[in-house]
Amino acid sequence: MADSSAARRATISDVAREAGVSISTASVVFSGKAKVSEATRARVIAAAEELGYTGPDPMAASLRRGRSGIVAVVLEGPLRAAFLDPVTIPMMDGITDGLASLGAGVLLLRDSAEDGDAPNLTTAPVDAVVLIGCSGRTRDALEIVRTRGLPVVVIEGDAGDGIPQISLDNRDASAAVAAHVRDLGHERVATITLPLTGEAERGDVDDARLSTMTVDVTRDRLAGVRDVFPNVHAWSAGGSSIDEGLIAGRDLLADEDRRPTAIIAQSDLLAAGVIRAAEELGLRVPEDVSVCGFDGIRVDGIGDHVLTTTVQPAVEKGRAAGEQIARMLRGEPADSLHFTCRFRAGTTTAAPPA
């Protein structure tokens, strides 16, 4: 008798019973994995409607299939910070794209291992993982993922071993920018690096600090500049933003005597900040000081300038990552892919002032 008054959610077996068919038949109606006569299908659909059954429970289906249809994307630091970087968005878009063939969704995860009860790699029902910017804390994430045996692709980071990674010719591209600056005749050059470690600490970079550097991207882009200007004055920003560029620019351009004639920023955002700093100080770009960046995103806030920079294929990087994940999930072998930037001369660089 006890006809449970509190509405328990209908299951596929309720539907099957109501429709007078077996559970497996009902299941097949929803999955479409086998032929079902039109008549029974209709009965099942009707029964489902009747009972308010909205289709297989995703968690049960996940368990049974061994797939959740979810891919984690691990970003460094808080979301806001990650998305402040203008290349993140196109890249994410690319990832979704590459994953499309698989019909997988994207779960945003932060890399904070400490974060108590936050959702993390060890407890999230994901089929695979994309790691972005493998550095410090992210390395822990990699460890977890590996022991969990999840397929993983790393974007911009050294994963080691046989882990497919999507890389960029940071060093060469950076060197190309530097070469452009050198060819213009600059000798007193400074570079503004991305953060050296997870902890953003800005200021001049000396050898001691250099040895603490853990972020690959930072290292490679700096190395590229040094390939051309071995003794370049390096200044490390606390992040990649216009504000940080502004701070760095003010510091580097303040002292008239030691003022560089060209500043090579390791991101377009930083470069934009430098341009602002220059304008603040009444310096003209590029007549008084040349400025260039890295990324090739569209930066607002630099007026009519076209930034001299190198353009990275952000969407393609993301798509490649997504595609490799898709392949691995299909049991196919995945490759590491290397992308190259394209140098773009703009209006923010010129010969040094006479």
Place this chain on the structure above:
Amino acid sequence: MADSSAARRATISDVAREAGVSISTASVVFSGKAKVSEATRARVIAAAEELGYTGPDPMAASLRRGRSGIVAVVLEGPLRAAFLDPVTIPMMDGITDGLASLGAGVLLLRDSAEDGDAPNLTTAPVDAVVLIGCSGRTRDALEIVRTRGLPVVVIEGDAGDGIPQISLDNRDASAAVAAHVRDLGHERVATITLPLTGEAERGDVDDARLSTMTVDVTRDRLAGVRDVFPNVHAWSAGGSSIDEGLIAGRDLLADEDRRPTAIIAQSDLLAAGVIRAAEELGLRVPEDVSVCGFDGIRVDGIGDHVLTTTVQPAVEKGRAAGEQIARMLRGEPADSLHFTCRFRAGTTTAAPPA
């Protein structure tokens, strides 16, 4: 004999056996839901290590608990578009924040119902859903979610019924901006609206088009302007971006005779575009034309101007949504919350030219 050579993944029962304890004891060691003697705990941990067991399978745990620890955030249109809107990111950050107490992750979902095999509301293992900008297609999402019986919160959209929603005083805030413009003495005023429908179609808005309007935010902000300027000339942008603002601005400011003395843009991005358009045409802001926006985000690219606008509490909105979700998941009642904007006078508005 057949000691499966292909390494099948170890399960908790393997661990239990290896450690010589019952399955439940092993389970408890990992969940910490009950006291276990230090000795047995150690044995279990050791066994797990031995077998390479990395903790309970998330899918199995999800099924058993009835919780996946994942909350879906449904955005309108492609990810890229959604994240292009500068208020989205702080809002997402707020959501993650509000969800933190729950330890839930965020699954990004698009609202495209048609999208074949893409991951969607009906098949994703989520515990709850946040709907952003409930309009048109998003309404279908709402329907699905409701029949699935998932807790849901709607941000900026009319969900009807007893669905908690996070709202903004779009109309009043917009009216306040308009009032400011009126108080400065402007009479020839134009407004640039957000898209009227999901399909971005830009251009003058007449009554016919007005009746096709489906987006709540657009409607409310426009209504606010009309509260002050009943016959305001409305021009609908194809989206909320600087480029769209530029296009709109060019069109509105082109004809010297019909040129408005003030343009009220429904977003800061649009306003930034208008300012650019004005500068292109050699018009000074605010001397020749006043411009104001909506959102209160930091816009790059408008030089030294401080945009006259109204500031919306984006992070707070997101956090509120997250918190309401958390409450519902705890079985507590959830409320609708209403947020208000704060008017901010900037340097882009002044009295009309004499």
Place this chain on the structure above:
DNA sequence: TTGTAAGCGTTATCAT
């Protein structure tokens, strides 16, 4: 403190 056992709701295999 530890063990027993009953599901959670599916899907896939194999018969029929």
Place this chain on the structure above:
DNA sequence: ATGATAACGCTTACAA
């Protein structure tokens, strides 16, 4: 074309 049945791997009363 349809049905019976065995997993999937875990959690949690409840019993010992």
